[in-house]
Every structure is written in structure tokens, then in C-alpha cells.
Amino acid sequence: MNQPNDLRSTLEPFLAACAAAIGAPHxxxxxxxxxxxxxxxxxxxQGAARAVLCPATTDEVAALVKLAVxxxxxxxxxxxxxxLAGGATPDTGGREAVLSLRRLNRVREIDPHNNTITVEAGVILADVQARAADAGRLFPLSLAAEGSCTIGGNLATNAGGTGVLRYGTTRELCLGVEVVTPQGDVWDGLRGLRKDNTGYDLRDLYIGAEGTLGIITAAVMKLHPQPAARVTALAALGSAHAALDFLSxxxxxxxxxLTGFELMSDFCLQLVGRHFPQLRYPFDGRHAQIVLLELSDSESEEHARALFERLMETALEAGLxxxxxxxxxxxxxxxxxxxxEHIPLAQAQEGLNVKHDIGVPISRIGHFIEETDAAIAAAVPGARMVTFGHLGDGNLHYNVQAPEGGDAKAFLAENESTLNRIVYDSVNRHRGTISAEHGLGQLKIDEAAHYKSAVELQLMRALKQALDPLNLMNPGKVLR
Known part of the structure; x- marks a missing residue:
């Protein structure tokens, strides 16, 4: 995006200093x-920026931040x-600088005995998984974008994925971080420790903060033993309530x-079949809900299969x-x-939709779906619900598709704010969260302010002011 000449002229000293610090090509x-x-x-x-800065080391990141100050x-x-929430996109003013961490892409250390891997922020998630596998270990964070997302972004948003039920979120997989502060100092918190009671847990301040308190440049991540076997199954159920009983x-x-327990509504799989017919629906008849579950067994595949057979036999006999x-x-x-994994792709093929990444206590999921579906049907007749997600940790992708054959663009323009309010009010009544794993970014910043208490917002603002008094770290994200 072209910038006005008067703005460009004010950039020259900053850009020249950045070029001297990291090299003009970057x-x-x-x-x-x-x-x-x-x-x-x-x-x-769609944002604008003074420049895109591409440092290759933590020291270069620190130098750039000092210049920014x-x-x-x-x-x-x-x-x-x-x-998915606009957290890494600059505003439209053209006065911000994007700092890309993709060149910080080294695996610094693998420690098999400590079951840790130390990686820089720009390492692709799939590469972390591969390097762990080469060392005979498992890095269990897994999500759809793993071939292109980076570990720094995963930490910045506290990404979830499909393994949270067994292994936890990215926060729970991280033991230590290296951070460039808003003043350009470097905090070396790369400690591979499971226990450290020596003061405030600074690590957790930065994980999930979306770059608003500082820039994570490296991290020590937990590894796990590779399972001897993984066994996967699909189960058809009559309702979300039955799925909860099956989970228990x-x-x-x-x-x-039990490492995976994913819920998919019948309409989700209808969309997949419509747009990806090579992906065959696995059952003869239609069922309200399908559960995808996976076991990771440290003993053997035979042991896992025998356990699965006993589980399924009991569930069938109980009518679950x-x-x-x-x-x-x-x-x-x-x-x-x-x-x-093709549900989001099929939904995109179907047309524009309203997406929600919500979380409620696991025990409330059935009630949430029933009540919120009914409220949406009453407010927007014909709206189609695309409900799927990580049932084992209470995180649903609760999306609303336009009525079939209608004008999807007009549907969004007329109904998005109404649908958001219905969904988020329902989430609030069930003591849930409006963002379970995608973060707030700029997409949900006002909604978060609406549902968080004044005390919580004040505590967050106090942290932001204390650590970033000039408001130079990703302004306009998470907090206004």
C-alpha cells in the first residue's frame, strides 16, 4: 500500500537506522x-505499515525495538x-512497523533426558514436531495451520488444537521463554524447569498476550515420549448430551x-461430503452428532484396540x-x-459465515448448544449451524452459515452483530469465554471489554501500562 510522501519523509531516519541494524535487504x-x-x-x-522488519536474531529484535522507542x-x-482474529495485522494509518519473526528459525537445543526442545519464535510448528520425532519424542501441539504457523504465534495466542485434552494448551507445553521487552531489553527466561518458585511467573504474562507486553523470541517447550500406538475411531450419537456421557x-x-475427543454435528459432515465427495461419510444412516476419538498407547496397538473394543461395547450396550x-x-x-479437518474448508466453500471460537464448562455444552441453537433459529430463520470442536476441553467452533440459497453477504451485513450478541450472551450465562483458542486480536477487543468485569479490565490495563507505558507493542489489540 503506497504511503503519502509527507509520511515517507518522516520515516527516513528510522528506516535508515533499521537498515544499519539488520541490513537493508531485511x-x-x-x-x-x-x-x-x-x-x-x-x-x-487490510493494514498499512511504515516497513516490514525481518531480524534474524534476538539481539537484532532488541536493537529494532530500541530504535522504535x-x-x-x-x-x-x-x-x-x-x-484468525487480526492480531498480527497493522492498522490502516501507515505509522506502524510489522516485525516478522520468520528468520528466527533455529532449533537451539533438544534435551531428550529433560524432555525439552528450545526453539526460536519463527520455527514452523510442523518442523518442531518433526525435530522432536527425529529425537524419538513427541511434541503434541497439533492444529490445522501447523504447516505454516510458528511457535512464536502459537505462544502469543496460547494456541489449543486437538491434543489439549491430554497435553494441555501451548501455555502448558512451555517451560520458559526469551522475551524482548518494550524497552528493548532481553529477558532470558529459557529455563527448562518443572518447578521454580522464585517469584512472579513472568512467563505466563507473555503467553497469550499477543505481543502486547513484549516479543517472545524463543521458548523451551516440553516433549513427551512417542506413543507405541495410536488408534482412532468414529462414534455416532443422538445428541451432544450423549456425547458428554460418552466422554465420561x-x-x-x-x-x-485418551488424547483426542472431537465433536462434529451431522450438518458439518454433510458440508464436507458436498464439497469434498472423496471423503466418504462413514455410517449408513445419519446421526445428530459424530465423535472422533483417539487413544495414544505406550504399550502396544493390541492393548489399545482391546481397550477400544471394551469401551465401544459398553457404550453400545448403554445406548450412548x-x-x-x-x-x-x-x-x-x-x-x-x-x-x-475439512470442516472449515467445506464451510468456506459453502460461503460466508459468522465464526465463533467459544468455550464453556464441559458439563454445559449440551445445554449451550440447545439453548443457543433455538435462540438463533428464532432470530434468523433458516440459519444453518456448523458446530464442531474439541469437546474434551469445552472448546466449540460454533459457526453460523447463511440460509441455503440466500445472499450470504447480505446475511452477514444484516445479522452478524445480532448473532454475535446471541452467542456471546449465551456463553456469558454459561460462565464461558468468547475466545477459547484464537485470541482477541482486533476482532473481539470490544466484545471482551463488554463481558469482562471492570476489575479485570483495570488489572489488564495496569499490566499494560507498567510494562509498555509508551503503548508501542501491538497497540489496538487485546485492549483499547
């Missing part, structure tokens, strides 16, 4: 070069630019071996499950996961 100002960094993943936000330039940290039964049978199929091969297991 200070991008040409619109063709900066364009990929200025639009968010969903193409909902000197010249009063706001910094927008960015990893793989796969976020599965946890009783499998305990920590109407039908079930266990994957007989890795290919079939991947086919089951493909059904789940």
Missing part, C-alpha cells in the same frame, strides 16, 4: 514486498500470519490414554452410541481426521 518498504504481511489470514483486515514507532509482531465413559476406561467404526490402518485413521 527492511521491506516496497508495496509488492510488504503486501503479504499486511492482510490477515481470513482477509478480514527512540523514534516512537509502534511494533506489530508477526509469525506465520495464520491468526471414555475417560473412565482410557484415562490419560448408535454405531461405531475403528480405523484398521494409518490410512483409515488419517481419513477420519480428514473429515474433521
Amino acid at each position: 527492511v521491506l518498504t516496497d508495496p509488492h514486498d510488504t503486501a503479504p504481511y499486511l492482510t490477515d489470514w481470513r482477509r478480514r483486515y 527512540e523514534h516512537r514507532v509502534a511494533i506489530v509482531p508477526q509469525g506465520g500470519n495464520t491468526g 465413559l471414555a475417560q473412565r476406561f482410557a484415562g490419560p490414554l 452410541v448408535a454405531d461405531a467404526v475403528v480405523a484398521e490402518s494409518l490410512a483409515q485413521s488419517q481419513a477420519f481426521w480428514n473429515l474433521r
Whole structure:
């Protein structure tokens, strides 16, 4: 995006100093070069920037932040630019600088005995998984964008994914971080410790803060033993309430071996079948809800299959499950996961929609779906619900598709604010959250302010003011 000449003229001292610090080829100002960094993943936000800065080391990040302080330039940290809430997109004023961390892409250390891997912020998530596997270990964070998202972005948004039930969120997978503060100092918190009671837990301040308190440049992440076997199954159920009862039964049978428990409504799989017919619906009849569950067994595949068979037999006898199929091969297991992973793609093919990344206590999920579905049907007749997500940790992607055959763009323009209010009011009544794993970014900043208490907002603002008094770290995100 071209910038006015008068603005450009005020940039020269800052840009020249940045070029001296990291090399002119890594200070991008040409619109063709900066364009990929200025639009968010969903193409909902289009920003402008003074420059895109591409440092290669933590010291270079620190030098750039010090220059930003000197010249009063706001910094927008960015990893793989796969976020879904606009948290890594600059505003439209052209006075901010995007700081891309993609060149900080080294794996610094793997410690098999400590079960840790130390990686820089720009390492792609799939590469962390691969390096862990090379060392005979498992890095369990897994999500749809793992081939392009970075570990720094995962930490900045406290990403969840499909393994939270067993392994926790990104926060729970992180032992220590290295951070460049808003003053350009470097805090070396890269401690691979499970226990450290020596004061405030500064690490947790930065995880999930979306770059508003400082810039994470590296982290020590937990590794786990590779499972001896993974076994995947699909189960068909009559309702979300039955799925909750099935979850309790599965946890009783499998305990920590249960690593995945994903809920998909029938309409989700209808959309997948419509737009990706090569992905076959696994059951003969239609069922209100489908659960994808996975066991990771440290003993053997035979042990996992025997456990699965006992679980399914008990669930069928109890009437919780109407039908079930266990994957007989890795290919079939991947086919089951493909059904789940293609839901967002199928929804995008179907047309514009209103997305919600909400979380409620697991016990309330059935009631939340029933009550909120009814409220939406009354307010917007014909709206189609695309409900899927991580039932095991209470996180639902509760999305609303326009009525079939209607004008989707007009549907959004006329109903998005109404639908958001219905959904978020319902979430609030059930003591939930309006953002379970995508963060607030700029998308939900006003909604968060509406539902958080005055005390909570004041505490957040006090932290922001104390750590970033000049408001140069990703302004306009998380807090106004």
C-alpha cells in the first residue's frame, strides 16, 4: 500500500537506522514486498505499515525495538500470519512497523533426558514436531495451520488444537521463554524447569498476550515420549448430551490414554461430503452428532484396540452410541481426521459465515448448544449451524452459515452483530469465554471489554501500562 510522501519523509531516519541494524535487504518498504504481511489470514483486515522488519536474531529484535522507542514507532509482531482474529495485522494509518519473526528459525537445543526442545519464535510448528520425532519424542501441539504457523504465534495466542485434552494448551507445553521487552531489553527466561518458585511467573504474562507486553523470541517447550500406538475411531450419537456421557465413559476406561475427543454435528459432515465427495461419510444412516476419538498407547496397538473394543461395547450396550467404526490402518485413521479437518474448508466453500471460537464448562455444552441453537433459529430463520470442536476441553467452533440459497453477504451485513450478541450472551450465562483458542486480536477487543468485569479490565490495563507505558507493542489489540 503506497504511503503519502509527507509520511515517507518522516520515516527516513528510522528506516535508515533499521537498515544499519539488520541490513537493508531485511527492511521491506516496497508495496509488492510488504503486501503479504499486511492482510490477515481470513482477509478480514487490510493494514498499512511504515516497513516490514525481518531480524534474524534476538539481539537484532532488541536493537529494532530500541530504535522504535527512540523514534516512537509502534511494533506489530508477526509469525506465520495464520491468526484468525487480526492480531498480527497493522492498522490502516501507515505509522506502524510489522516485525516478522520468520528468520528466527533455529532449533537451539533438544534435551531428550529433560524432555525439552528450545526453539526460536519463527520455527514452523510442523518442523518442531518433526525435530522432536527425529529425537524419538513427541511434541503434541497439533492444529490445522501447523504447516505454516510458528511457535512464536502459537505462544502469543496460547494456541489449543486437538491434543489439549491430554497435553494441555501451548501455555502448558512451555517451560520458559526469551522475551524482548518494550524497552528493548532481553529477558532470558529459557529455563527448562518443572518447578521454580522464585517469584512472579513472568512467563505466563507473555503467553497469550499477543505481543502486547513484549516479543517472545524463543521458548523451551516440553516433549513427551512417542506413543507405541495410536488408534482412532468414529462414534455416532443422538445428541451432544450423549456425547458428554460418552466422554465420561471414555475417560473412565482410557484415562490419560485418551488424547483426542472431537465433536462434529451431522450438518458439518454433510458440508464436507458436498464439497469434498472423496471423503466418504462413514455410517449408513445419519446421526445428530459424530465423535472422533483417539487413544495414544505406550504399550502396544493390541492393548489399545482391546481397550477400544471394551469401551465401544459398553457404550453400545448403554445406548450412548448408535454405531461405531475403528480405523484398521494409518490410512483409515488419517481419513477420519480428514473429515474433521475439512470442516472449515467445506464451510468456506459453502460461503460466508459468522465464526465463533467459544468455550464453556464441559458439563454445559449440551445445554449451550440447545439453548443457543433455538435462540438463533428464532432470530434468523433458516440459519444453518456448523458446530464442531474439541469437546474434551469445552472448546466449540460454533459457526453460523447463511440460509441455503440466500445472499450470504447480505446475511452477514444484516445479522452478524445480532448473532454475535446471541452467542456471546449465551456463553456469558454459561460462565464461558468468547475466545477459547484464537485470541482477541482486533476482532473481539470490544466484545471482551463488554463481558469482562471492570476489575479485570483495570488489572489488564495496569499490566499494560507498567510494562509498555509508551503503548508501542501491538497497540489496538487485546485492549483499547
